[in-house]
Amino acid sequence: MSRVYDLAVVGAGIVGLAHALAAARRGWRVLVVERDARAVGASLRNFGFVTVTGQQRGQCWHRALRSRDIWAEVAPQAGIPIEHEGLVFAARSPEALAVLEAFAADPEMGAFCEVLGPADAGRHYPQLRSDGLAGVLRSPYELRVDPRLALPRLAAWLAENYGVELRFGVTVRRVDGSWLETDAGPIHAGAVVVCSGADLQGLYRARLADAALTKCKLHMLRLAPQPEGWRLPGGIMTDPSIARYLGYAELPAAAALTAKLQAERQDLLAMGIHLIATQDADGSLVIGDSHHYGDPPDAFRSDTVDEKILELAFETLDLPNRRVVERWTGVYPSHANKLAVVEAPEPMVRLALITSGTGMSTAFALGEEVVAELAGRGAEPAVAQ
The missing domain is CATH 3.50.50.60 (FAD/NAD(P)-binding domain)
Incomplete structure (x- = not known):
C-alpha cells in the first residue's frame, strides 16, 4: 500500500x-x-498585509486576531521579515473621521487603537499629505510581510x-x-x-x-523605491476603505460617509477601488486595489482603473517617487x-x-x-x- x-x-x-x-x-x-x-x-x-482592524465583528475579526498572532510567532522562526507593523488610516473627510472615532470607541475591536486630530497626525506622519487631512486612526495590530x-x-x-x-x-x-x-x-x-x-x-x-461562488479580479501596482529614510509607519488606508471593510461599514456612523462617497466618488465605488499601501525592504511601495467580479473575470486590464488607484494614493501620501515599476492582477474566489x-x-x-x-x-x-x-x-x- x-x-x-x-x-x-x-x-x-x-x-x-x-x-x-x-x-x-x-x-x-x-x-x-x-x-x-x-x-x-x-x-x-x-x-x-495581515489586517485585523476593520475586519467584520465576530468570527472574522477573531480569526484575523488569531492569525496575526500566529504570523508573529512563525515569521521569525521561518526567516520571514516583518516589513512594518500597524495601520495608519488617514481620514480625509469629517465623515470618515467620525467612523474611525466610533470604531476606536468600541471596547473590543477598538482596544489599543487611537485617533489623532489633523495637527497631531501631520506631526507624527509626515508621509501623509496634510492638505485635507481630517485625522488618523492608528492601530498596533497589523503586520506586513x-x-x-x-x-x-x-x-x-x-x-x-x-x-x-x-x-x-x-x-x-x-x-x-x-x-x-x-x-x-x-x-x-x-x-x-x-x-x-x-x-x-x-x-x-x-x-x-x-456554493454560488464567483471570482474577483483586482489591480495592483508597485512604485519605485522611495528615497532613503522615507518609510511608511505601517499599512495605509483612506476613506473608501471604510466601504470595503465591514468592521467600519456596518457601524451606524458609516451611513454619512457612504452617502458622501456615492455623491462624490462614484467612479471609485463603481470599480471597487480603495487604497492600501505597504512598503518593501527595498523602499518600493505596493499599492492597490480594485474589485471586478465575474466567472471568469474580464481578461483585460484598464489603464483607467490603475490611474484611479494612483490618484487616490497621490491624494493621500506625500510621495517623492511616483514612478510605477510593476503592474499585475490577482484573482480570488468570492461569495456575496x-x-x-x-x-x-x-x-x-x-x-x-x-x-x-x-x-x-x-x-x-x-x-x-x-x-x-x-x-x-x-x-x-x-x-x-
Missing part, C-alpha cells in the same frame, strides 16, 4: 499552508500537493521543522474518499483538505457551483455574503476557501478550525504502512 498521510492538502497557497501548519502541530503526517512549480496565485499577488518571500520560506520551514512533505508540479485529478488520483500516482490520506483558491472548475466543480466557505463533500474531505480576499489575514485561524473539526471526526496520527 502507498504511504499513508494523516492529511493531504491540495494547494500550496497561504490557505493550504495554514492547514498544513495546523495539522503538523498536532503531530500529523502532512502532504501538500501543488500543481504549479511554486505558489503563483492570489497568495503571491497581494499586499502581504512580503508574500514573494513569505510563501516559499513558510513552505520550506514547514518541511524542515515539521516534516511536511511538499510535492510541486503534481496535479490532483480526483479525490475519492481517502484516495487522491494524481498524475504522479495515487496518494492515500486519512483526511483531505482542498484549498484550490480561484480554481472553481477543477476538483468538486459541481459542489463549488452549488460569506467571508469563507468550508464544504464537506465527503466525510473526511473539506473544501476550504477564503472568499473575501483576506487569506493572509485569516487563513491560519481557519486552518486551525478545519483541522480541529476533522480531528473531532476521528482524524488522528496514523501508523506508517
Whole structure:
C-alpha cells in the first residue's frame, strides 16, 4: 500500500499552508500537493498585509486576531521579515473621521487603537499629505510581510521543522474518499483538505457551483523605491476603505460617509477601488486595489482603473517617487455574503476557501478550525504502512 498521510492538502497557497501548519502541530503526517512549480496565485499577488482592524465583528475579526498572532510567532522562526507593523488610516473627510472615532470607541475591536486630530497626525506622519487631512486612526495590530518571500520560506520551514512533505508540479485529478488520483500516482490520506483558491472548475466543480461562488479580479501596482529614510509607519488606508471593510461599514456612523462617497466618488465605488499601501525592504511601495467580479473575470486590464488607484494614493501620501515599476492582477474566489466557505463533500474531505480576499489575514485561524473539526471526526496520527 502507498504511504499513508494523516492529511493531504491540495494547494500550496497561504490557505493550504495554514492547514498544513495546523495539522503538523498536532503531530500529523502532512502532504501538500501543488500543481504549479511554486505558489503563483492570489497568495503571491497581494499586499502581504495581515489586517485585523476593520475586519467584520465576530468570527472574522477573531480569526484575523488569531492569525496575526500566529504570523508573529512563525515569521521569525521561518526567516520571514516583518516589513512594518500597524495601520495608519488617514481620514480625509469629517465623515470618515467620525467612523474611525466610533470604531476606536468600541471596547473590543477598538482596544489599543487611537485617533489623532489633523495637527497631531501631520506631526507624527509626515508621509501623509496634510492638505485635507481630517485625522488618523492608528492601530498596533497589523503586520506586513512580503508574500514573494513569505510563501516559499513558510513552505520550506514547514518541511524542515515539521516534516511536511511538499510535492510541486503534481496535479490532483480526483479525490475519492481517502484516495487522491494524481498524475504522479495515487496518494492515500486519512483526511483531505482542498484549498484550490480561484480554481472553481477543477476538483468538486459541481459542489463549488452549488456554493454560488464567483471570482474577483483586482489591480495592483508597485512604485519605485522611495528615497532613503522615507518609510511608511505601517499599512495605509483612506476613506473608501471604510466601504470595503465591514468592521467600519456596518457601524451606524458609516451611513454619512457612504452617502458622501456615492455623491462624490462614484467612479471609485463603481470599480471597487480603495487604497492600501505597504512598503518593501527595498523602499518600493505596493499599492492597490480594485474589485471586478465575474466567472471568469474580464481578461483585460484598464489603464483607467490603475490611474484611479494612483490618484487616490497621490491624494493621500506625500510621495517623492511616483514612478510605477510593476503592474499585475490577482484573482480570488468570492461569495456575496460569506467571508469563507468550508464544504464537506465527503466525510473526511473539506473544501476550504477564503472568499473575501483576506487569506493572509485569516487563513491560519481557519486552518486551525478545519483541522480541529476533522480531528473531532476521528482524524488522528496514523501508523506508517
